[in-house]
Amino acid sequence: MASMSVDQPITVAEAAPVGARWVLATLSLCVLLSSLGTSVANVALPTLARALGAPFQQVQWVVLAYLLAMTTLIVSVGRLGDLTGRRRLLLIGLALFTGASGFCGLAPGLGALVAARAAQGLGASAMTALALAFVGGTVPKDRIGRAMGLMGTMSAVGTALGPSLGGALIAAWGWRAIFLVNLPLGGLALLLAWWALPADRGPADRGPANREPADRMSSSSDRPRFDAAGTVLLGGTLALYALAMTLGRGHWGVLNLALLAAAVVGAGLFALVEARVVSPLVRLGLLRDPVVGPGLAGSGAVATVMATTFVVGPFYLARAVGLSPAGVGLVMSAGPLMSALAGVPAGRLVDRFGAACASVAGLAAMVAGTVLMALAGLGPQGPIWGVAAYVGSIAVLTAGYALFQAANNTAVMSGVPAGRRGVVSGILNLARNLGLITGASALGAVFALASGVPDITTAPAGAVAAGMRVTFLVAGGLVALALLVTAKARRHSSLEM
Structure with a gap:
């Protein structure tokens, strides 16, 4: 069977005879489901530990298996989509995600559940990587910023919706419901993708973008191979x-x-x-590109900082501000909510002012947000001041993050050859995932160390506030470094044009 390729740039008319909006709706649902798959399981861990009679160290693999499969395979899946056809692979990913969700809901024990979650993560890797690749190939360049902003919004909505939806489903029908709910949603996404997404191009349509350089090609074939x-x-x-x-x-x-x-x-x-x-x-030379290289580094850096808010925020709000668990959950939802609200407007700003300007502005806002988070620990720690300071700081930080992500994704994906969009999209998502993992671990350790107490869960208010100040000053330095690198790269790129 001849391999398929999606190498030529595709116009909106060619891509979406049923309408470009349906294409974006399909891709948005894919991104929503993949992010929901991460966040919805976190809230179920205590319930799973009781229901399956397993310690937390074992039950946490329900979350880790999904994240590991998604993180480790996302680049390879993106490249495979470049070579065999993105529509075809996205349909396979959706089918795998949906089927694995059903197996999760029917799993007889922890081992089977972890295995099914790994398969679900593999499907999610295709959904995430290929969604951005499709945006780069189907949306006009003057509207890519808006489309990337929409993808960011849907990712934030999935992250924010997970805990509340998961809690409601568990309360009503038990832990299996958080996985079985993906059956109708995944089925809808699969039908939409089958109907709305553009057909893959055949070998006869293969353009130069996906060909290997002549001196690197084997004499037996002129077709790129999977590494x-x-x-x-x-x-x-x-x-x-x-x-x-x-x-x-x-x-x-x-x-x-x-x-x-x-x-x-x-x-x-x-x-x-x-x-x-x-x-x-992965072409190592691609990482030296003045847009792609700094773009990947910036994506990892800002994700590292955003992960820090999920580690430090609950301790600050509970121990320093004195909120109840319900109050902590309510205030913590401010970040994902702001990200969801800011995504599309951020994309419009990218389309209007350009990706270079918007990425620098987004990082500058993030530096301001981290400084405000550090200063929040200096004020009186009562509920009124504490909540106001946290929400105001996180609003600035998250709005800057949304603007940078929309601009950065637009800049990177707009300049990538058609035959490499899948793998570059995978690397972009990989940088983000690695940043989230690193932030939760490394900056979480900085927070614990800066607090100066053996057990952060019982730390007094002053220790938690001190730890928060140091952690976000370190985070601000990381974003400031990303700002300098990005500004220099964007300036260098504009001079070469």
Whole structure:
């Protein structure tokens, strides 16, 4: 059977005979479901521990299996979509996600549930990576910012909706309902994708964007091949890194250091293989591109900072401000809500003022937001001041994040050749996922260390406020560095045009 390709740029008319809005609706639902798959399971962990009679260290693999599968395979899935057809692979990913959700809901025990969650994460990796790739190929350039903003909004909605939806479903029908709810939603997404997404292009339509350079091509074939060796090495390296960052829940030991060292070795081996393989999974030269390289670094940096809010926020609001668990949950929803509200307006700003300007402005707002978060710990720690300071700070930080993400995704995906959109989209999402993992672990450790107490869960208000100040000053320095790199790269890129 001949392989399929989606190498040529596709116009909106070619892409969406049923309407470009239906294409965006389909892709939005894919992004919503993949982010919902992450957040909805977190709230179920205590219930799962009781229902399955397992300790938390084992039950947490219900979340980790999904994240690991999604993180380790997202680049490979993106590249496979470039080679075999994005529509076809997205349909397979949706079918796998939906079917695995059903198996999750029917799982007889923890082992089967973890295995099904890994399969669900694999489907989610295709849904996430290929959604951005489709946006880059089907939306006119003067509207890509809005489309990227919409994708960011749907990701934020899924993250924000997960805890409340999961809690309601568990209360009404038990833990199995949080997975079975994906059956009708996934089925709807699958039908929409089948109907609305553009057909994959055939080999006769393959353009130069997806061809390997002539001096690197094998004499036996002019067709790019899938890099199996690079896929195995990258997947193993990412799995080692993710495990190093997540095992121990912020308490590092010998095992974490050994896993991290193995990940460093794996990264070196991956770079060596990619420099020699005929058709590499990731072109290392792509990372030196003045837009793509800084864009990936910036995406990882800002995700690291945003993950910090989910680690530090609950302790600050509970221990320093004195809120109840219900109050903490309500105030913590301000961040995802702001992200959801800011996504589309941020995209419009990108389309109007350009991705370069908007990305710098977004990072500048994030620097201001981190400084405000640090200053929040200096004021009186009563509920009124504490809540106002937190919500105001997180609003500035999250609005800046939404603007940067829309601008950065637009800048990176707009300049990528058609035949590489899948793999670059996968790398963009990978940078974000690694940033989230790193932020929760590394900056979470900074927070615990800066608090100066052996157990952060029982720390007094002053210790928590001190830890918050130091953590967000470190986070602000990270964003400031990303701002300098991005501003320099964007200026260099504009001079070359």
